[in-house]
Amino acid sequence: MNGKSFLVDLTRCTACRGCQVACKQWKKLPAEKTKNWGSYQNPKDLSSKTIRLVRFSEVMEGGKLQWLFFPEQCRHCVEAPCADVPNNPEAILHDPDTGAVVYTELTAKEDGEAIRSSCPYDIPRVDPETKVVNKCDMCIDRVKIGMLPACVQACPTGTMNFGDREDMLKLAEERLVKAKKKFPQAMLVDPEETRVIYLASAPPANYYEYLEADASGAQPDLITRKQLLAKLGSPIRTIRS
Structure with missing residues (x-):
């Protein structure tokens, strides 16, 4: 399989949101009015004017609070x-x-x-x-004229990577080996099915937490991405560890 792919190394993401801003700037997408909803993540979700979003999750691992950051974008599925x-x-x-x-x-x-x-x-x-x-x-x-995607160009930490698919798959495997030394649960998410390959340090569900208000507007309930997708009738795909 040829073409291009991203490697998004979540072990290196600091949530600087440079990719999020660069996407807005290149695509000339307007800012959105937001409000505090109990998270540093801003805005709360994707929209037609925010097509890349760094998600923030707080999870407890071994009795310790852990911040997880997830640059969300279209996965460019191999079979879309x-x-x-x-x-x-x-x-x-x-x-x-x-x-x-x-x-x-x-x-x-x-x-x-x-x-x-x-x-x-x-x-x-x-x-x-x-x-x-x-x-x-x-x-x-940009890619058609030999430039990197705006999000990759703006990333200062090596989280966002882009190139020929074979090269990105090779880089993903190399980084996975290194990541497992520090993060035993590290895994590649959907490397065969998508052109956006995530290297996660923790189970994917840990990166997907939402605060969702109920119909009455009462105290929000915490739900995972897996639960959200289940509501939509779409399963989370396979992973490789």
Whole structure:
């Protein structure tokens, strides 16, 4: 399998949010009005105007508080289920050279929520005004002319990496070996199924915590990403450790 891939090494992420800002700047996406919702994560979730988000999770490991940071983005699935949803095949394109899954403005004429619910990672978001469905497109305009995606270019710690798929898979395996010396539970998440390969130091569910208010607006309940995806009828995929 050729094309491009990301390696996102979560053992190196400091939540500087440089990738999040760089994405906004390159894509000329406007800022969103936010408020304190009990987390340093900001904004609270992805949207049509925030297509990359560094998620913050606080978990207890061995009686100690541990911060986990997760740069969320489209995974650019090797076999993208979202691409099978639109009636018009031009609405979602699968670039043959890079493997990028690219949404076009024609998504505005499709069922945006059906596209979103088809995603195993709940990534796409519908613009409430234009109805266009938006997500990361791998900065394909930059990649096509030999540049790195904006998020990778901005990353100061080596968390974000990008290149030919074979090279990224090799780098992922090398870093996994090193990571296991410090983090015995370290694993690669979805290396075969996606072009965004995460190296996690802890079980993936630990990175996915949400505060979700109930219908009455009462005290929020803490739920995991796995539970959220179960609500949507989409399973979390396999991992390799």
